[in-house]
Amino acid sequence: MDQTIANTSRIVLVTGPSGAGRSSAINVLEDQGFEAIDNIPLSLIPRLIEGDGAQLRPMALGIDVRNRDFSTEGLLELRRVLAGDAARSVDLLYLDCSTEVLARRYSETRRRHPLAPDETPTDGILREKAILEDLRGRADILIDTSELSIHDFKAEMEGWFARAGAQGMAVSVQSFSYKRGLPQGLDMVFDCRFLSNPHWVPELRPHTGLEPEVAQYVAADPRYSPFLDKVRDLSLLVLPACVEEGKAHFAIGFGCTGGKHRSVALAENPADALAQEGWRVSIRHRELERRGQPAAGPASHTGKASE
Incomplete structure (x- = not known):
């Protein structure tokens, strides 16, 4: 075949x-x-x-x-x-x-x-x-x-x-659980399991990384900001080169153990940062989707299409 x-x-x-x-x-x-x-x-x-x-x-x-x-x-x-x-x-x-x-x-x-x-x-x-x-x-x-x-x-x-040459490359930022395997089609993958886990905090366990108290807990880890800075810098280096190669879609994945807390909180931040840089970004949280929660859509500050 x-x-x-x-x-x-x-x-x-x-x-x-x-x-x-x-x-x-x-x-x-x-x-x-x-x-x-x-x-x-x-x-x-x-x-x-x-x-x-x-x-x-x-x-x-x-x-x-x-x-x-x-x-x-x-x-x-x-x-x-x-x-x-x-x-x-x-x-x-x-x-x-x-x-x-x-x-x-x-x-x-x-x-x-x-x-x-x-x-x-x-x-x-x-x-x-x-x-x-x-x-x-x-x-x-x-x-x-x-x-x-x-x-x-x-x-x-x-x-x-939209054609990459006309309106720019679409960027997808996704969170997922390593227990269920990597989503298909990812171009870059980052493991978030080294960060402090809200699962072990009883009052945070029922919530998700979309909620402020969970996101704040994850962000309080001293490794959080340096990690995000490096992810952002690497993404901004790679994405223009992918446009030059004619790619129309680029997918970035963030994984953690359950796909509910750390990877969700992590994915939201670079998606927003890339959108502010002018990239057309959509967000998808695979494990939250499985639970029937709203988990897919454009980044909150969707930027103009990159050239």
Whole structure:
């Protein structure tokens, strides 16, 4: 399979529960210059981009659970194979949405859910989310459309996928737990387990690194500020070079034991600092997402696109 896939500059694999915005995402990517194809079977993708005549135009491929050969394992394996070519950038974009909002959308359109044609839409939504759970946790980019207007959604998509030469490279800063392994697609990883752990403070244990008292506790460690300074300096050295290389997306990960306290508090600070330097930054806290907490979005001081 590896030998039949030709070079393509960028491939975005778009998936997520039905009704979360996959078709809208495909349309936005097409407007950004991607060759876009929706509802494509996994088995056809290698043949689509193989051969000497394959174009270097970026591709956006919509993948649906209704496809006859769909499986989470198959999609993850396809991403692994495609990403095996160092000249190719491959992103798994997962569009998420709350069950309540999806059910409302189905009610408003009077459509039946494809996985529950004779049941309630909620039955199909829950069934589909269970199938896609592993993909959600291993996505390179996650966008929750629950509270986004169509205009906000378009702006979020353009922030991630605008051409690097036109609007700058998108930077993702993520926190995670080492117990669950590294997130896919990280370009730089920093281990935060050397810092003081709020888990051992009973009054802080139930809280997260997003809350001031936890962030202040982590920041009180004398190693915190020097570490952040070095991370910031290294990032500002590397990011412009990545733009020169034509990268459109760069991901930085911060890991700790549980992904709840130290890595979350750490990720928030450099994300904000890079945004103030003019980089377009989004933040994702993987383990908080697993607990159903709001954990993904733009940095609080999203800067203008870097040049």
